[in-house]
Amino acid sequence: MAEPQSDKTPTLSEHYHLKEKEKPDVGAKSVEVKEVEKPVNAASDEVVSEKTEGSPAAAEESTEVIPVASEESSEVNPAVGESTEANSAAVENNTETAPAATEASSENSEEENAGEQEAVEETPEIKLETAPADFRFPTTNQTRHCFTRYIEYHRCIAAKGEGEPECDKFAKYYRALCPAEWIDRWNEQRENGTFPGNLGVAGGRGVIRDENGDWVAGFARKIGVTTNFIAELWALRDGLLLCIDMNFNSVEVKLDAKAIIDILNSPRGTNNYLPFMVDDCRLLATRIP
Amino acid sequence: MIVLEWLFLTIAPCDAAEPWQLGSQDAATPMMQGITDLHHDIFFFLILILVFVSRILVRALWHFHYPKNPIPQRIVHGTTIEILRTIFPSIIPMFIAIPSFALLYSMDEVVVDPAITIKAIGHQWYRTYEYSDYNSSDEQSLTFDSYTIPEDDLEFGQSRLLEVDNRVVVPAKTHLRIIVTPADVPHSWAVPSSGVKCDAVPGRLNQISISVQREGVYYGQCSEICGTNHAFTRAPGNIGRLLSPLWLSRTTREASYYSERLEL
Numbered sequence: 001m002a003e004p005q006s007d008k009t010p011t012l013s014e015h016y017h018l019k020e021k022e023k024p025d026v027g028a029k030s031v032e033v034k035e036v037e038k039p040v041n042a043a044s045d046e047v048v049s050e051k052t053e054g055s056p057a058a059a060e061e062s063t064e065v066i067p068v069a070s071e072e073s074s075e076v077n078p079a080v081g082e083s084t085e086a087n088s089a090a091v092e093n094n095t096e097t098a099p100a101a102t103e104a105s106s107e108n109s110e111e112e113n114a115g116e117q118e119a120v121e122e123t124p125e126i127k128l129e130t131a132p133a134d135f136r137f138p139t140t141n142q143t144r145h146c147f148t149r150y151i152e153y154h155r156c157i158a159a160k161g162e163g164e165p166e167c168d169k170f171a172k173y174y175r176a177l178c179p180a181e182w183i184d185r186w187n188e189q190r191e192n193g194t195f196p197g198n199l200g201v202a203g204g205r206g207v208i209r210d211e212n213g214d215w216v217a218g219f220a221r222k223i224g225v226t227t228n229f230i231a232e233l234w235a236l237r238d239g240l241l242l243c244i245d246m247n248f249n250s251v252e253v254k255l256d257a258k259a260i261i262d263i264l265n266s267p268r269g270t271n272n273y274l275p276f277m278v279d280d281c282r283l284l285a286t287r288i289p
Numbered sequence: 290m291i292v293l294e295w296l297f298l299t300i301a302p303c304d305a306a307e308p309w310q311l312g313s314q315d316a317a318t319p320m321m322q323g324i325t326d327l328h329h330d331i332f333f334f335l336i337l338i339l340v341f342v343s344r345i346l347v348r349a350l351w352h353f354h355y356p357k358n359p360i361p362q363r364i365v366h367g368t369t370i371e372i373l374r375t376i377f378p379s380i381i382p383m384f385i386a387i388p389s390f391a392l393l394y395s396m397d398e399v400v401v402d403p404a405i406t407i408k409a410i411g412h413q414w415y416r417t418y419e420y421s422d423y424n425s426s427d428e429q430s431l432t433f434d435s436y437t438i439p440e441d442d443l444e445f446g447q448s449r450l451l452e453v454d455n456r457v458v459v460p461a462k463t464h465l466r467i468i469v470t471p472a473d474v475p476h477s478w479a480v481p482s483s484g485v486k487c488d489a490v491p492g493r494l495n496q497i498s499i500s501v502q503r504e505g506v507y508y509g510q511c512s513e514i515c516g517t518n519h520a521f522t523r524a525p526g527n528i529g530r531l532l533s534p535l536w537l538s539r540t541t542r543e544a545s546y547y548s549e550r551l552e553l
Contacts, residue, residue, distance in 0.1 A: 130422045130466065132402040140397065140487075142468060142496040175424045176406040177494070179470055183427050 131173035142177060149174035150186060151197045198231075206239045208246075217242055232260050233281060240284035251288050304482040305448050305508040314482040317507060318499050321484030323392045330388055334381055396484075403466035403498055407459060411469070411476030411489045413516050418457050451508040461504050469495045477513035486512055 137145040153170035160166060175183070189195040205220035219238050236255060243251045255261055263278055264285070304314055316322040353361050408419040412434075420431040438452045459465055469478045471489040478497075479486035487497045501507075 130403055130406040140495050140497070142494040143492070146494055172422070172424075175421045175427065175430075177468065179408055179410055179468075179472075179494075180419055180421065180427070180430050180432060181410070181472060187427060 129172075131176040146174060146177040146182070147197065149177055150183070154190070206235050208239065208242060208248075217246065232256075233278065236260065236281050237284060240281065240288065244284065244287055248288065253285075304505050305451050306481070316484065317482045317501050317503055317505065318484055319502065320396055320499065321482060323395070324484045327388055327392050331385055334385055338381070401464050401498075403464045405459065405463060406466045406468060407457065408468045408470070409457075409478050409489075411471035411473075411478065411511070411515070413473050414511075416478075417472075418455075448508065451510070456506070459501070461501050464498060464500050467497050467499065469497065471515075474515050475513050476511055476515045478509070479512040480507050480509035482507050483509075485509075488513060 131145075131149065134145055136148070149170055153167055153174055156164065156167035156170055178186075186195060206218070207215060208217040210216050219242055221234060221238055232255065236253065239253065240251075264282060304317065306314065313321070313325055313328065316325055352358060405420075406422055408421070410417040410419065415434050415436045417432060417434050424430050433455045435453045435455045435457065437450060438447065438454055440449055443449060443452065467478070467485075467487070469487045469489045470493060471491050473491070475491065476489040477486060478489055483499050483501060485497050485499055487495050489495065
C-alpha cells in the first residue's frame with residue numbers, strides 16, 4: 001500500500017509542474033485545452049515526467065520535450081488500441097505490484113487493483129466532458145438550454161427508439177445542465193401527460209361536415225416535430241384552405257385548443273414566435289364570406 | 290512529509306476575508322485579476338480628480354476668504370476655460386469606461402467549452418451541489434448538501450460562519466461551468482477571490498464560467514437576503530478545494546462510493 005502512494009504523490013506534483021509548463025504552449029489554441037487536459041491517465045504522465053527527469057539538461061531541452069509529450073498524448077487519445085497498449089506498457093510496474101498486494105489480501109489493494117484494471121480498460125471513457133457551450137444560448141440564463149436538451153433527448157428517443165446510442169449525448173447534456181429536481185418533475189409530468197413541451201412527431205387532421213353532421217371532406221397532415229400550438233394552427237390552416245377550395249359560404253370552425261381561438265380573436269395577439277401561421281389563418285378566415 | 294507539507298500549505302485558509310481588510314481578496318481566477326486591475330485603474334483617476342478638486346476648493350476658500358478679499362474678481366465669461374472644463378470631464382469617463390466594458394463583456398463571454406458542470410442549488414439555508422456529468426440515469430447522481438458548521442462545533446483554525454461540512458471539490462486550471470439556481474427563495478452564489486457573484490433566481494438557471502488558477506480553499510457567502518438565517522447561520526459555503534484533474538478520474542470511478550458516503 002505504501003509503495004503506490006509514494007509513487008503517486010510525486011507524480012501529482014510533477015503533474016502540476018508539467019501543467020504549468022504546458023499552459024503557455026497550449027494557450028494559443030485554447031480550444032484544445034480540454035483535449036490536452038484530459039487526464040489521459042497517470043501512466044502516460046508518469047512517462048512524461050520520467051522523460052523530463054531523465055533529461056536533466058538545459059531548459060531548452062525540457063521545453064522541447066514537452067510539446068512532444070503533448071503531441072504524444074493527443075495522438076494516443078484517438079487511437080484506442082494504441083492507448084491501451086501504451087497503458088499496459090507504462091503501467092506494467094503498477095500491475096506487477098498490485099497482484100502482490102492482493103496476495104496480502106486487503107480490501108484496499110483489491111479496490112486498487114480493480115481500479116487500475118478499470119483505468120487500463122476505461123481510459124478512453126474517462127475524459128473531462130460536459131455539455132458544450134451552445135450558441136443558441138450564449139447568455140447567463142441557461143434555463144432554456146437545459147429544457148431544450150431535455151426535449152431534444154426525448155424527441156430523439158421518440159424518433160429513433162429507446163436506447164439509441166445517438167441519443168445518449170443529449171441525455172448526458174441535460175443531466176449535466178438540469179437540476180435533478182427539475183428532471184424528476186419533468187419525468188413525472190411526462191408520465192402524467194402534463195409536460196409543457198412537445199416531445200414527439202405531430203400530425204394534424206380534421207373533418208368537414210355539413211349541417212346534418214354528414215361527412216363532406218377530411219384532411220390529415222404529418223407535421224413533424226413541432227409544438228402542439230403550431231400543429232393546431234397547421235390543422236386549422238389546412239381545414240380553412242379546404243373550405244375555400246370547396247367554396248363553402250359559411251363555415252363554423254370547431255377547435256379543441258382554446259389558446260388558438262384566443263390568439264385569433266385578440267386584437268393584436270400575434271405571438272412573437274408564430275406570427276406567420278396566425279396571420280395566415282386570419283387571412284384565410286377573412287376569405288370565407 | 291512532502292505530502293503533509295503540501296496538503297497543509299494548500300489548505301491554509303488564505304482566501305477568506307481578514308479582519309479590517311480594505312482591498313479585495315487575492316485573485317484566484319483571471320476574472321478576479323481583471324476586476325482588481327480595473328479597480329486600480331479607476332482609482333488612478335479617482336485620486337487624480339480628488340486631488341485636483343480639493344486643491345481648487347481649498348484654494349478658493351483660502352483666497353476668497355471675506356476679510357482677505359472682500360470683493361472677488363468678477364469673471365463672468367471665459368471661453369477657453371469653459372471648453373476645457375467641458376472636454377476634460379467627458380474624456381475621463383471614457384478612460385474608465387473602455388476597460389470597464391472590456392472586462393464586463395469578457396466576463397460574460399463563454400469562449401471555451403467547459404470541462405465540468407457543477408450545479409449549486411440554494412436552499413434555506415444550505416446548498417446542494419450536484420456533479421452529474423457522468424450520470425447514466427436520472428436517479429443516480431453525485432449530490433451532497435453543504436451546511437455551515439455552527440459556531441459551537443468549530444474546531445481550532447476554522448473560520449466562523451465560513452466553514453462548511455462538505456466542501457465542493459473542483460479541479461484547478463480547468464474551465465468550470467457553475468449553474469446556480471435555488472429551490473425556494475432567491476439566493477446568490479458568491480466567491481470573492483474568484484470574482485464570482487451570481488444571483489440564484491427560482492425557476493431559472495444562471496451560468497457562470499470560471500477557471501481557477503491555483504489550488505486552495507476558497508470561501509464565500511450568500512449575497513442575497515434570503516431569510517432569517519441569511520446573515521448568521523447561513524454562509525452558504527461554496528467552498529472549493531481545487532485539485533488536479535487527477536481528482537476527476539478518481540471521482541468518476543468512485544462516484545457511487547462517494548455519493549453513498551456523502552448522503553449519510
